[in-house]
Amino acid sequence: MPGSIKEQEQQHLDGVVSKIKDAQVEAKRRINTAESDETGIRNNFQNDLRIKTDSYTGMMETAISVRQQQQMLAERQNSWQHATSQLATLKRLQKTPYFARIDFHELGEPxxxxxxxxxxxxxxxxxxxxxxxxxxxxxxxxxxxxxxEVTYQTPDGEQAVDVKLKRQFQIEDSKIKTVFDTEEAVGDQMLLDALSEQSDTKMKSIVTTIQKEQNQIIRDTKSDLLFVQGSAGSGKTAAVLQRVAYLLYRYRGHLTAGQVILFSPNQLFNDYIDQVLPELGEHNMVQMTYYQFLGRRVPNMKVETLTERFAENESTSQKRINDVINSLAFFKAVTTYSNHLGKEDMIFRNIPFRGKNFISAEQISEIYYSFNENYRLSNRLQGTKERLIKQLNRRITSEMKTKWVEQAVQDLSQEQINDMYAGEAKESDSDDKEFKFLARKIVVKEFQSVRNAIMKNRFLSINSQFVHFLRSVPQIINLEKYGISREDWQEKIKQSIDHIKDRHVRLSDISTYLYLYDLMTGKKGERAMRYVFIDEIQDYTPFQLAYLKFSFPKARFTLLGDLNQAIFTKENSKTLLEELSTMFDKDKTRVIQLTKSYRSTQQITDFTKHILTNGEAVDSFAREGALPTVSVQPSMDQALDRLEAQLAFNDSERETTAIIGKNLEDCRALADQLNGRGVKATLIQSENQRLAPGTIIVPSYLAKGLEFDAVVVWEASKVTYHDDDERQLMYTICSRAMHQLSVIAIGELSPLFDQVPEKDYEIVK
Structure with a gap:
């Protein structure tokens, strides 16, 4: 690259940086002015305000004065916030104002x-x-x-331009490191430099290296469903986070970060990505796992955790039952059952009051079914509540005459009586009037528990209703078609009842439970949410997706994942696209496939893709690195020696290492053994922990979506990984590695590696 071009570009950069610094000075001045003005307004407000309550005109003057002061304060606050936000942006820009230049000619322009x-x-x-x-x-x-010639979308339609030059920069601390011209969207050198960097405990923005196919994901504004199938390391998650930033920019003033929600695989992953949007000057969207989304609605029940779900050993009959419970057919069965409740079988509970029934379940049922059959469940419930509240109000007068109320009035102290009259004129001319006043106050207060029970639907029995639904399933779904016997289903009902009694509920059951409750109570979902993003979609069931679509009826959905990494739903993930096509308008559905893997070196990508039998296509990006290593040791001690040697090598290469075990039990045992040998490593036991720098030990199901410089697959033996349906799990583990992959086994290597060609790895003794 001729020095003159670099010098010219540095000169231009210096001019831009100088103007950015000038703008920072101006932003600071506006911040100081706004702060000073706000202090002045507050002081004047305290000194000048005279509250006038002696006349209507005086009260109006006071109200107008207060309102004016509030408006002035709000204006200064807005000015301060805008200047503060601008200053933060300018500070980010000062170090690296830009990363690209394009020269183009627009048709018709001189x-x-x-x-x-x-x-x-x-x-x-x-x-x-x-x-x-x-x-x-x-x-x-x-x-x-x-x-x-290149076309691009503008708010006014498609626009064509003739691109003359594309120039890319690597800038650090306002100095140009390299300049290169390219005919490509993003030159390979720039991408290689970014990919060769060490991993971090936080994901970085990829705006400087966005690829053409990723840009399609980011800028899509037409699809109701955007489905991104991307191989491991294809940049799908990073692209989707840039998509959130793009949407917030594109619809500024009409869309806020609070109207965008991301469902991620675990809390560890939420922590890993939480700096991407702030780095781009945007607020983070709402982030949660599906488990958290459900768990927050049933605070008194313990929902099955990721660890418990992964550790389950299901029998063949249990697998078949889960297939049904997780299906779209089961979702429709709940809907069918709720329609039946409009005619009969709604289960009610007595509403108690002072040890007796205020109103019995039978009486509530009579009210509920007295409404016309055409009433929706929500309207019927609302009508029932209104009738019950009327009954409660009518009972106040009769309840005031009861013995307990008379006794309660007599037991009142003078202080309690004064409290009851607080803010109300005391009628001292009649003892009878005073008694009625105090009696009404006591009854209304006591009736508050009944009122709460009515308003919060406590007269419904969701637990009993859920069990009744399970018992009704054989009349709605032909279970024999799924290979489920009557005895198997009865056993399933018994297990669900036992779980509910223990206030413990499985993840598969809680979706059904809450969907049924929502239909019973007429909950319409969170209608303010505009965009829903779901990562690792392959681990969701059709029922869960249908429930999320029901829960966010006004939102557009972006679903992303890798069908090769289905560690929970396994083979069922293959039918996911078919199921999705029935939930969304086909004309507003778009599927984008990302087949190129950028995370790992070519050697690691080639190794990992052979673990799959009929996996989706995976192409490697041409980034060279060492061959993965495979080491089979005869004993635990020798395997630990090999692990120590690998960790020492990774440290010398300044690479952080994740040792990935199959489950939490294996990881805990390894952590104890390494600790005994004086080897430092952080054990990640739950998704609520934070990723720590240095070596970590993590169970496979918590490593989803993350990436590490080096990965050691721990105890990859035939004993630990023997089932063919664990291929997707092993692929997920291996594909976390960016630069170095090591496989260590004791005894005999897992048959999951049988199809990997010998040329794609190195055997280490």
Whole structure:
């Protein structure tokens, strides 16, 4: 690269940085002014405000004065927030104002244009942009095309431009390290440099290296369902986080981060990605796991955890039952059952009051079914509640005459009487009036528990109703078609009843339980949510997806995952696309496949893809590295020696290592053994822990979505991994590695590696 081009570009960069610094000074001045003005307004407010309550006019004057002060404070607060936000953006831009330049000619314009693209827009005067935000429509040209004619989408429709130059920069602390011109969207050198970096405990933004296919995901605004099938390390999660940032930019003023929700595989992953959006100047969206989404609604029940779910050893009949419970057919069965409840079989509970029934379950049922059959369940329930509240209000007068109320009035102290009259005129002319006043107060207060029970639907019995539904399933679904006997289903009902009694519920049951409750009570879902993102979609069941679609009826869905990594749903994940096609409008559904893996070296990608038998296509990006190593040791001690040697080598390469065991029990045992040998390693036992720098030991099901410099597959023996349906699990474990992959087994290597060609790995003694 001629020095003159680099020098010219550095000169331009120096000019931009100088103007960014000027803008920082101005932003700081506006912050100080806003703070000073706010302090002045507050002081004046305290000194000048005279509350006038002697006349209506005086009260109005006071109210207007207070309102004016509030408006002035709000204006200063907005000014302060805007300047503070702008200053934060300018500080980010100062070190690396931009990463790309494009020169293009727009048809009909007299001359070509040059624009620079960075993490945020920056202009030194109105409509004079020195840097364009990577999300601006014109920036799409950088990601989508090469040199020559390129079209891009604008709010006014498609626009064509003739691209003359694409130039990329690597800038650190306001200094250009390298400049290179390319005909590609993102030059291989820039991507290679980014991929060769060491991993971190936090995911980074990928805006400088977004690929063409990733850009399609980011900028899609038309699909109701965007399904991204991406191989491990294809950048699907990173692209989707940039998609959130793009949508917040594109619909600024109409969409907030609180209207976007991301369902992630575990809490560890939430912690790993939580810096990506703030790095781009956006607030984080709502983040939770499906387990948290359900668990928050049943705080008095213990929902099955990821660890418990992974440790389950299911019999053949249990697997068949789970297949039914997790299906779309079962979701429809719950809907059918709820329609039946409009006619009969709704189960009610007595509403108690002072040791007796305020109203019995039979009386509530009579009220409930007195409404016309055409009433929806929600309308029928609302009507029932209104009738019960009327009954409660009518009972106040008769209850005031009871003995317990008379005694309660007599037992009142003078202080309690004064409290009851607080804010109300005391009628001292009649003892009878005073008694009635106090009696009413006591009864209304005591009736509050009944009122709460009515308003919070406590007269419904969701537990009993759920069990009744399970007993009704054989009349709604032909279980024989699924190979389930009557005895197997009865056993399933018994297990569910036992779990509910223990206040413990399985993840598969809780979705059914809550969907049934929502239908019974007329809950319409969270209608304010506009975008739902679901990561690791292959581990969701059709029932769960249908329930999420029901729970967010106004939202557009982006689903991403790798059908090769289905560690919970296994083979059922293959039918997922078929099931999804029945839930969404086909004309507004888009499927994007990302087959190129960027995370791992070519050697690791080639090794891992052979673990799969008929996996989805996986292509490796041409990044060279060492061959994966396989070591089979005769004893635990020798395996630990080999592990220590590998950790020492990884440390010398400055690579952080994740030792991935199959389950938590194996990981705990290994942590104890390494500790006994004086080897430092952090054991990740739950998803609520944070990733720590250095060596970590983590169970396989918590490693989803994460990446590490080096991965050691611990105890990859035939004893530990013997089932063919564990191929997807082993593929998931191995594909976490970026630069180094080591497999250690005791005794005999797992047959899951039988199909890996010998040339794709190195045997280490």
């Amino acid at each position: 001359k070509s244009e040059t624009i620079y693209i960075g993490l945020a827009s920056f202009s030194d005067k109105p409509d004079h942009f020195l840097v364009y935000d990577w999300r601006a429509p014109i920036s799409s040209v950088y990601y989508d095309g090469g040199i020559g």
